[in-house]
Amino acid sequence: MRGVCKAFGATAALAGVDLRVAPGEVLAVVGENGAGKSTLMKVLAGVVRPDAGEMLLDGRPYAPRSPRDARAAGVAMIHQELALAPHLTIADNILLGMEPTRAGFLRRAASRAAAREALRQLGRDDIPPEAVVAGLSIADRQVVEIARAVAVGCRVLVLDEPTSSLTAADVRHLETLVKRLRGLGHAIVFISHVLEEVRAFADRVTVLRDGATVGGGDLATLADATIVEWMVGRPVTELYPRSPRTPGAAVLELSGVAGRRLPESASLVLRRGEVLGIAGLVGAGRTELLRAVFGLDPVRRGTVRVAATSGTATPTRRWAQGVGMVSEDRKREGLAVELSIADNLTLSRLAGLGPAGLVLPGRQAAAARRWIEPLQIKCRDVSQPIAALSGGNQQKVAVARLLHHDVDVLLLDEPTRGIDVGAKARIYALIDELAARGRAILLVSSHVPELLGVCDRVAVMCRGRLGPARLVGEIDEHTLMQEAIARG
Amino acid sequence: MTSWLHRLGPLAGLALVALLFTVLRPGQFATPGNLEIMLLQTAVVATAALGMTLVIASGGIDLSVGAQIALATVTLASLLARGWSPAAALLATVAGGLACGGLIGGLVTGLRLPPFIVTLGMWGGLRGLAKGLAGETMVVAPTTWLNDLLTALPPERRWLLMPAGVWLTILLAVAVAVLLQMTRLGRHILAIGSSEPTARLCGVAVERTKLVVYALAGALAAVAGVLQYAYLTVGDPTTALGMELDVIAAVVIGGASLAGGRGSVAGTLVGALIMTAVANGCTKLDLPNWVQEIVTGVIIVAAVALDRFRRVDD
Numbered sequence: 001m002r003g004v005c006k007a008f009g010a011t012a013a014l015a016g017v018d019l020r021v022a023p024g025e026v027l028a029v030v031g032e033n034g035a036g037k038s039t040l041m042k043v044l045a046g047v048v049r050p051d052a053g054e055m056l057l058d059g060r061p062y063a064p065r066s067p068r069d070a071r072a073a074g075v076a077m078i079h080q081e082l083a084l085a086p087h088l089t090i091a092d093n094i095l096l097g098m099e100p101t102r103a104g105f106l107r108r109a110a111s112r113a114a115a116r117e118a119l120r121q122l123g124r125d126d127i128p129p130e131a132v133v134a135g136l137s138i139a140d141r142q143v144v145e146i147a148r149a150v151a152v153g154c155r156v157l158v159l160d161e162p163t164s165s166l167t168a169a170d171v172r173h174l175e176t177l178v179k180r181l182r183g184l185g186h187a188i189v190f191i192s193h194v195l196e197e198v199r200a201f202a203d204r205v206t207v208l209r210d211g212a213t214v215g216g217g218d219l220a221t222l223a224d225a226t227i228v229e230w231m232v233g234r235p236v237t238e239l240y241p242r243s244p245r246t247p248g249a250a251v252l253e254l255s256g257v258a259g260r261r262l263p264e265s266a267s268l269v270l271r272r273g274e275v276l277g278i279a280g281l282v283g284a285g286r287t288e289l290l291r292a293v294f295g296l297d298p299v300r301r302g303t304v305r306v307a308a309t310s311g312t313a314t315p316t317r318r319w320a321q322g323v324g325m326v327s328e329d330r331k332r333e334g335l336a337v338e339l340s341i342a343d344n345l346t347l348s349r350l351a352g353l354g355p356a357g358l359v360l361p362g363r364q365a366a367a368a369r370r371w372i373e374p375l376q377i378k379c380r381d382v383s384q385p386i387a388a389l390s391g392g393n394q395q396k397v398a399v400a401r402l403l404h405h406d407v408d409v410l411l412l413d414e415p416t417r418g419i420d421v422g423a424k425a426r427i428y429a430l431i432d433e434l435a436a437r438g439r440a441i442l443l444v445s446s447h448v449p450e451l452l453g454v455c456d457r458v459a460v461m462c463r464g465r466l467g468p469a470r471l472v473g474e475i476d477e478h479t480l481m482q483e484a485i486a487r488g
Numbered sequence: 489m490t491s492w493l494h495r496l497g498p499l500a501g502l503a504l505v506a507l508l509f510t511v512l513r514p515g516q517f518a519t520p521g522n523l524e525i526m527l528l529q530t531a532v533v534a535t536a537a538l539g540m541t542l543v544i545a546s547g548g549i550d551l552s553v554g555a556q557i558a559l560a561t562v563t564l565a566s567l568l569a570r571g572w573s574p575a576a577a578l579l580a581t582v583a584g585g586l587a588c589g590g591l592i593g594g595l596v597t598g599l600r601l602p603p604f605i606v607t608l609g610m611w612g613g614l615r616g617l618a619k620g621l622a623g624e625t626m627v628v629a630p631t632t633w634l635n636d637l638l639t640a641l642p643p644e645r646r647w648l649l650m651p652a653g654v655w656l657t658i659l660l661a662v663a664v665a666v667l668l669q670m671t672r673l674g675r676h677i678l679a680i681g682s683s684e685p686t687a688r689l690c691g692v693a694v695e696r697t698k699l700v701v702y703a704l705a706g707a708l709a710a711v712a713g714v715l716q717y718a719y720l721t722v723g724d725p726t727t728a729l730g731m732e733l734d735v736i737a738a739v740v741i742g743g744a745s746l747a748g749g750r751g752s753v754a755g756t757l758v759g760a761l762i763m764t765a766v767a768n769g770c771t772k773l774d775l776p777n778w779v780q781e782i783v784t785g786v787i788i789v790a791a792v793a794l795d796r797f798r799r800v801d802d
Contacts, residue, residue: 296688319691333689336682338749347679348690350672357671401690 014039014050015211019189023155026178026188028198028219031208032231032392032420037191040208041160044189045077046070057156075156076149080164082141084133091115091129094148118151119143123180139170143177150181157181158189163197164418167282168446168481175200193420194447195224209233232422239421240453241429243436247456248272251409251440252323254293256302262288264464265302270409275431275441276469277455279448280484285464286444287328290411293442294318294325306409319348324402326395328413328444334398335386341397342368342382349405371400376426392423399427410434410441416450428454448477460484497795498742498758501787505762509769516772521640526764527650528638531657532557532719533731534760536712537738538657538664539589539705541756544739545668546701547681547748548596548603552610553709554731556588558724559618560713565723566621568629578634582710588614589706593699603702611732618725627723637718653715660711665753677701681748737784738763741791762787 014036021027031037042048043055046064055062057073064070067077084093091112092099100110115129124143133141142162149157159178163171178201181188190201198205199219206216207230215230252270257263262285270276278286291297293304295313303310306321318325327334335344345368346353353367354360368382375396379389386394395415402410412431416424431441431454445451451458452472459469460483467483509517516522536553543550560581567577588610595606637653648655668674676697679687688694716727740746741762742755763784770780 294689314691315688316691316693325689327685327689329685332683333685336679336686336749338745339679339682343675343679344686347675347687347692350675354670357673359670359672359675361670 014043016053016213017208017211018213019206019216021156021187021189023185023187024182025204026182026190026202028190028192028202028205029208030192030195030198030205030227030231032422035208035231035420036211037208038160039211041077041158041191044070044075044158071149071152071154074154076152076154076158078142078145078149078157078159078162080161082138082145084141084145086134087132089130089132090119090127090136090144093133093144094118094129094151096148098152114151115147118147121150121184122147122177124177137170138165139167139173142166142174146177146181150186155185156187156189158191160191161193161418162190163192163194169281169485171197193418195227198227207231228421231420239425239428240450241432243432245273245275245435245456247274248438251307252293252442253305254289254302255305257289257292257299257304258301258464259285259288259292259297260300262464263292263461263466266461266466267302268459268466268469270440270442272408272438272440273435274457275435275443275455277451277458277472278442278444278461278466279451279458279480280446280461282446284461284484286461287413289461289466290325290413290442290444294323294411296325319405319407322406322408323411324348324405324407324409325411326398326402326413326415328417330391330394330398330418335394337387337394338385340383340385341377341379341389344386344397345371345382345400345404348401367404368400371403375400375403375430390420390423392419395419396423396426399430408439410439412441413444414446415443416445416447424450448480451480452477498755498762498791501741501791501794502758502762502765505765505769509765509772513769513772517769522768522772524640524650526761526768527654528640528719529768530760530764531638531653532712532715532728533734533738533763534757535657535660535715536709536731536735537742537756537760538660538753539708540735540739541742541744541751541753542664542668542677542701543603543705544736544744544746545681545748545751546677546698547684548698548701549607549736549746550592550603550702550705550709551607551732552588552592552614553705553712553735554728555611555614555618556585556706556709557713557716557728557731558726559588559614559621560585560710561717561720561727562618562622562627562723562725563710564634564714564717565627565629568632568634569627574632574634578714581714582707585710585713586703586707589703589709590699592706593702596702597695597698615725622723622725624725629723631721634714634718635721638715639718653718656711656715660708661753661757664708668751668753673697673700678749678751681745681750683749734760734763737788741788743795759791762791 017036017040019027029037039048043050046066046069062073064073094115095111100107112129119125119127122143127140127143133144162174166174178188192198202219204217205219205222205227207214207227209231248271250269250271255267257266266289268276280286288297292299295315295318304313306323331337342365346364350359353363365382372379372382377393377396379393386397399415416427435441443455455472457469457471458475458480460467460480462484536557540550540553563584564577564581567580568574592606592610595601596603638651641648641651668677676687676692679692680694680697684694717723720727738760739751739756741759742752744751766783766787767780770783
């Protein structure tokens with residue numbers, strides 16, 4: 001296999017992208033949302049055809065007209081949303097569309113063997129080909145999808161933000177897998193937001209902004225600051241601003257809270273004017289804790305006191321008490337993506353937008369428009385559906401709902417997951433402003449630098465148990481991770 | 489801009505259909521008399537479709553509308569036959585519809601069953617109840633002013649412009665449109681239809697809202713039943729068989745999404761009118777019934793396909 005080269009120059013969404021990836025190399029493609037990464041992926045996968053520019057694969061022109069074409073040519077996409085049929089077995093999924101048959105009948109043994117071979121190449125012979133996909137973890141499903149690409153004989157693998165829904169341990173496994181694929185001579189394009197991961201996974205980086213390549217090079221010779229500057233287009237000042245904060249009265253007190261399954265026991269005191277972080281692995285029970293506090297899931301044991309009142313709660317009651325929550329699952333729960341920005345932003349508090357139960361569209365739009373400017377939500381108008389916005393701007397709308405409701409206590413579950421650096425910086429600044437104005441914030445995050453940057457105190461949750469909260473000055477990243485993994 | 493397009497789409501379809509028949513049958517289709525007849529023919533389906541718009545916007549479905557209409561004609565006729573005053577019989581019938589809808593809503597939210605299943609059961613159950621109440625026959629009732637709701641206007645009442653039943657449908661349509669577009673309940677209905685978890689997260693009382701939606705739809709189906717009674721002049725437990733599909737078709741042609749989160753009363757009315765215009769126009773063209781049915785089928789599929797194309801363009 002000769003060097004795999006591609007060069008683009010499409011207009012509009014892509015205004016001149018150049019990138020090159022060779023066999024046995026991992027190229028990271030980074031850029032903010034809207035930088036053109038997804039369009040670039042569509043072009044590569046044959047979903048969209050470029051207007052100009054040329055693409056070469058093994059020195060020959062490469063112009064796929066459909067994802068099928070692209071696969072046949074040896075280019076496979078592994079999307080963020082995995083495309084597996086959950087009710088079929090792993091073998092069926094790996095060989096979907098190219099099942100070995102004899103006289104029209106499936107050759108089950110042959111397909112199991114082919115699946116096993118593909119998994120073995122990935123070093124994952126522990127995954128049984130005859131098991132049903134629905135029982136697999138997200139991480140293992142990803143492996144199955146990669147195995148499918150390998151089984152078809154793809155030599156160029158494009159991984160679109162593959163780590164966005166993985167735990168830290170799974171990310172390390174994926175890293176091993178990617179290095180293995182590289183060793184086998186595959187060319188890998190790795191799309192990501194997270195610089196730490198880019199450094200761990202990739203050899204070289206290409207930075208996109210506004211649909212064009214703005215920089216790139218060997219990761220070994222590039223500083224983080226340079227890459228971020230390319231991405232954002234300006235020097236980044238302080239990512240985690242910190243105004244003077246004065247902790248006040250306790251507004252949320254948990255003692256021995258247990259949920260239906262998780263958490264097992266969680267106690268904490270959240271005060272006005274403070275940001276309290278909860279660290280831990282995915283699956284430790286952090287999301288379940290927030291859901292139980294917010295009344296979305298039942299509390300099996302223990303008490304939740306909000307501003308000195310306790311008792312069973314529903315989300316309706318929590319909102320009325322001045323507690324708001326941002327869901328970790330932005331697309332399914334956090335926002336109704338077909339509805340407009342205005343509808344989503346005002347949904348929890350439609351009162352006051354008209355007399356006696358009425359919601360006047362003009363007043364609703366005006367109420368929503370107030371938050372566009374301060375949060376820098378990029379949109380044409382508040383009547384636009386959420387689906388038309390980039391991930392970062394969607395998340396800003398989800399957060400703006402809490403501001404519109406003017407809540408005292410904010411429960412934020414992974415508020416910056418999968419969003420670009422610019423939107424992250426805006427949300428960090430907002431959290432700081434809110435804390436300085438006496439609001440209380442409970443922040444769940446899997447990104448430890450973020451917790452240390454934003455919070456006043458951090459507690460670690462491990463297997464359903466929440467540890468004591470400690471001042472950020474007294475802990476470091478290493479001990480946090482240790483506790484998240486080790487403590488039993 | 490986009491909402492304009494969405495609203496104009498079905499309307500353009502109606503204009504096209506009307507223009508076509510006007511050109512093909514000049515002096516027969518677009519006459520005041522025929523327009524009045526078409527409005528009379530639309531009123532029943534349109535009224536039931538108002539409730540269905542709410543149900544579909546909330547992400548649900550109601551397959552038992554036809555049975556609810558039949559039950560309402562039987563209830564109304566039976567009460568009138570027992571000497572109830574027309575007003576009292578009408579109120580009781582609508583209350584009965586409210587209760588039927590409430591029962592459906594209660595089963596959907598209480599047992600967490602899909603509305604498709606619950607209303608499939610009701611499709612048979614309520615039809616059977618209607619037949620039982622009617623003793624498996626037509627229920628004859630004394631003539632009252634209710635019978636005039638859907639008859640062509642006599643010359644001395646031309647000033648009304650349209651029969652009272654049509655006005656009733658229009659009034660209800662305005663009320664449901666305001667409810668859906670401009671009230672908290674309406675916003676909650678659309679939010680539930682678009683994403684139930686989001687609605688729950690935002691503190692919307694999901695179960696209670698659904699209950700209200702099905703109850704209102706039941707009441708509107710009962711009003712449609714009253715109009716159907718006016719049209720038939722008897723209570724008939726076998727009437728409106730299959731009408732639920734006309735009702736759903738009207739809502740869908742009007743631009744609502746069967747997945748929920750989208751629905752417009754204006755669109756639904758236009759959808760109902762398109763179906764009447766096609767049926768009426770085909771009759772005027774002396775086309776046999778089977779041609780009508782094929783044309784109606786094509787229109788349903790075409791309307792949704794066009795709607796999808798417009799959406800992809802956005």
